[in-house]
Amino acid sequence: MSGIDKRIPITIVSGFTGYGKSDAIAHILKSKAADLRTVVLTQNVDRIKNMVESAADCVQLKGNCGCCSFRSELTSQIYDIANTGKYDYMLIESSDAADPEELAETVAVEMENDDQDDEAEEDDAEVDECERVAGEKVKQILKEGGLVKFVKMDTAVTIVDGEKLLNDFHSTEFVGDGEKNDEDDEEEESTLTDALIAQIEFADIVYLNNASKMSEDAKMHAEGVVKSLNHRATVVQVDNAAVDAKDVIHSGLFNPEQSFNPQWLQSVKNPNGGDSYTNKNDIESFVYRRKVPFHPARLAKLFKESFHFIQQSDAQDAQEDEWEDQEEEVVEDKGKGKAAAIEEDKEEPAQMDEITTENIVDAIDRKQKSVFASLLRAKGSFWIASRAAVGGAIQASGPVLSAASGEMWYTKIPEDEISQISPDEQKYIKDVVFDEKFGDRRQEIYIVGGPNFNRNEVEQALDSALLTDDEFNTYKSIYDKQMGVFDKDEELSKAFDGDSEFVQWVDDLIMALLDQEEEDEQ
Structure with missing residues (x-):
């Protein structure tokens, strides 16, 4: 018993x-x-x-x-x-x-x-x-x-x-x-x-x-x-x-x-490629997979034209928290002059467009006129040409689409961090998506479309934001250079104008990589 x-x-x-x-x-x-x-x-x-x-x-x-x-x-x-x-x-x-x-x-x-x-x-x-x-x-x-x-x-x-x-x-x-x-x-x-x-x-x-x-x-x-x-x-x-x-x-x-x-993750990690999942109820879902990076300017333009586009920025949150802490200290010390100085010295980070009713109403109108009109859900990771070390995380629900820092690409993760990745994930990366040159860098987005959804049009719209053959050759030439990941990101950003559309991404793994690079230089 x-x-x-x-x-x-x-x-x-x-x-x-x-x-x-x-x-x-x-x-x-x-x-x-x-x-x-x-x-x-x-x-x-x-x-x-x-x-x-x-x-x-x-x-x-x-x-x-x-x-x-x-x-x-x-x-x-x-x-x-x-x-x-x-x-x-x-x-x-x-x-x-x-x-x-x-x-x-x-x-x-x-x-x-x-x-x-x-x-x-x-x-x-x-x-x-x-x-x-x-x-x-x-x-x-x-x-x-x-x-x-x-x-x-x-x-x-x-x-x-x-x-x-x-x-x-x-x-x-x-x-x-x-x-x-x-x-x-x-x-x-x-x-x-x-x-x-x-x-x-x-x-x-x-x-x-x-x-x-x-x-x-x-x-x-x-x-x-x-x-x-x-x-x-x-x-x-x-x-x-x-x-x-x-x-x-x-x-x-x-x-x-x-x-x-969750279902979206199961579909993305389908070892058979996860093609179309159209069901008997006239609702289609599929995984958008490509092994070419997006051009940041064209991708941001596509998002802004079709959704209320917002971004998650750990960098901005940290900066605002630091300002608040400073101002609280000043108030406690009754240092009004110092508070004014802090206000003047603030370097405003890229502003994230707030989610308000007005913004969403406007976004619904734009979305209904775009190829994404019947899109219900999108979630996954994306590869942007101006970032070498880390991928982006995308999530769309209704008229709102957000982008943020995702996971560091497998090839850039320090050895002592790889153990944190599950064995199944490591196996999936090595057996299914790994490329000898670019590692696991890829587009991998789970998409659900409602009635009257046109998969071909959605794929064509996303494909139009990918690098052209000439642009990809430029990317490869920079990617192959022997330099630190942050120097490489800076050069890629200059080569592909529009990176400013994406706010700064901060990730603990990136910071660990930076520390490793500094140790190597020393």
């Missing part, structure tokens, strides 16, 4: 307010096959209690976003509930903005002690008392074996409004309270489309709510979109969010190896 798993199973229910998430929770509680003692963690305690006349307890959910700043509070709360001995099952109703993957990681991933966080707390005398207490509780949980000793993930459920699903990929709405207007409110940084994709990609079961109001074509397309984003998910059509408990309670559907390995 010692082999019996006594951990409390957890089902996470995701979805947007008004799409049937709370109704789904109510149906689960009303239809549970066994008389399970169930607790619901929710931010809508009163609503759930009013909907369900049962013995189920509702607890105000803390730290629901799952991000680092709240994870310790959420961990502590789940641990306390599990240790009451009162419950057989736990339901978590996530907020609109919560990423279900991050919530599941809190439950299912082995906890590690973060010494850096401990040092930060010691240095910060103004750490919130609640955070401090939660941090102490996490240390206690670690000593007892971590949260995985008390609870386990069972099912990830996502409720979508079937009628609105395709339109939501062109939405101008934000999750949270509305348009992003508060830098401290992380929930408002994501568009509804971003949050929707995250919820679908991680789900074990996706419920198409209001199915009876949908045409057969709409049902077919909606299911096709879900399957293109997540092949493993079961798609169920319902009305009034009538979710049956037997489908989501003790289902055992959660599989960490599959759940934490």
